[in-house]
Amino acid sequence: MDTTIALILLQDGILNGAIYALLGLALVLVFLVTRVIFIPQGEFVTFGALTLAFVVNGRMPGTVILLLIAGALVFFLELLSALRSRSMSGLPRKFLVNILIPVAVFFAAPYIVAANLPLWMDVLFSLAVVIPLGPMVYRLAYQPIAEASVLVLLITSVAVHFALTGLGLVFFGPEGWRTPPFMQGEVSLGAVSWSAQTFFVMGACVALILALWAFFGKTLYGRALRATAVNRRGARLVGISTNMSGSLTFTLAAAIGAFSGMLIAPVTTIYYDTGFLIGLKGFVAAIFGGLVSYPVALLGALFIGVLEAFSSFWASAYKEVIVFTMVIPVLLWRSFGSKHVDDEE
């Protein structure tokens, strides 16, 4: 091992770590606001990456149809609850989000898939397909049991994860896909040349993290989410809808997941079930921060990425073992170091 090798490994580790960081942040966010340990986070990575790969390759992604079906189901549920409460005021907006947008996406899809559009337009379209699935998943799977215990929510997450992985296989097939890189070329820094894509990924991560920081610090919705995170009942007492918070959180989580997928799809091959392992590493990162701290989750993610890169050099057969074994000392340290406060109902 010389400096060049160490630098290349470091670069590789940071690239992967940046993706784990984004997923870790999304997991912390979802857990804080809704108490859901969001295992299906990884599925949004694959859905985002594969939807983009299909659009770029001129094929119709199956997620478009999933969006249509999920949207119809959500609207049906909303309609039922509106009839029950005899209040139709929210319905036009729900109709717009759950019926009109999916239908628009569905009819626009053949043209977008057939046309040879610039990459960023394909990215925008793919995001438009995948992101609405986030709040729909929340409405269908989590909102009806929003007040249940963390354990019940976790079990639901496992179920949602398996359902989405299965759908992923149906939509995208068993083989992997790649997308073209956002940026071509190499930048030479000292002895090692860094690919422009690495900088793009890191830049995008930093930008997303700053955007999240601004969202939580400066906007009303961000503050509402923070209030819900601190105390659900208190937030409801001051007029913050926990359903709205949950829905918004899942939208953000789906957006972060889908975007992360598109960031790594040019670097590596993405399969219908890739997301789980990436999500799991993001989860380990989130555990570093005790599922509450964004900065510690970020550091944890970078640490995991670098650890993974170096262990794949020294002991490739035990790479995953090394990464996941890290959870145990962290959990021990967290459980000894923190006072257990249970402020749930």
Add this chain to the structure above:
Amino acid sequence: MNCFPTVRLTTLATALALSVPLAVSAQVKVGVTIAATGPAASLGIPERNTVSLLPTEIGGQKIEYIVLDDTTDTTVAVRNMRKLITDDKVDVVIGTSVTPGSLAMVDVAGETKTPMISVAANAKIVEPVEGARTWVFKTPQNDQLMAGALADAMVKQNVKTLGFIGYNDAYGDGWLNVITEAAKAKGINVVASERYGRNDTSVTGQTLKLLGAKPDAVLIAGSGTPVALPQRELKGRGYAGIIYQTHGAANSDVLRVCGKDCNDMILPAGPLLVAEQLPDSNPVKKTAIEYKNKYEAKFGEGSINTFGGHMWDAGLLVAEAIPGALKTGAKPGTPEFRAALRDSIEQIKDLPASQGVFTMSDKDHAGLDTRARVIVKVVDGKWTYQPDL
């Protein structure tokens, strides 16, 4: 693992089973369990597709196929097999796609005295032919057969040192063993061996380690599109030696994902992959092209891959064996017929199939020889037959 497709397949299979009039109960029933979902789905899906092309009638005898999905899960594979035998009273079971499941099914075959034809590669499934394994046959080529072909090609290309990067599972383990053995016999040293996971997003560390060992050639032992990752990484880091792959890479999706980085890679494969390029004298050419045409007519141009070929060959073995088994006078659905079918498969001699020529015997239940392998090189994104390697 993925429950929806399982349920759908099972329902479909049940619906199919019920829709057949009960009057023609004398038909031969073939049970199939394959990994249509889960990690080995890329093998199981073409296999499932192929079942729909298999002959439904042999010598006036109807053949019915019952297909179940085992989600690449060993337990489910065994459960499927028991269900097929006890509920559906099948005469022969084909499956499953992967070695662990097939090995577990061997015991059931012996216990229920039902012939079984595996479509997984490992030689352990049928060797040695004794006990429960007297009931078990398989159609894919052994890894040893393919490793031997690779070692021969390496000698011809003056390779003295070899680096290895393979899956960190049974597939990688198996290949590391057989290639080390085959290479040693030819005086080639394996100087580095690295592992990676099917779902890994990066193999930079392993690649650097391989480059550090400076081997003349590198063998990548994986299956399906994941083999493209080390291939691209090696090319991207400027590796100039020869890159070999195993027959697990013989899949058109690999070329799609890998692009021009896959040019010049060399792999052993079943003759089906390059059927059109074979000389007319090759006994495999005719059946391979027949299968290819049928498959592509139904599932689209270029959709063929060699995994489906193993299922086609298993179907051929069954079809070939049925007339012999009927001659004994045993009725389908009885233990006598199952035993007759087993004996009949064992008698098959010189049967040209899509992946080679089968000659079974009481010592050999794999039945393939060197005619079941060719060396293929990727030239301009196309599989190209290399008769000289």
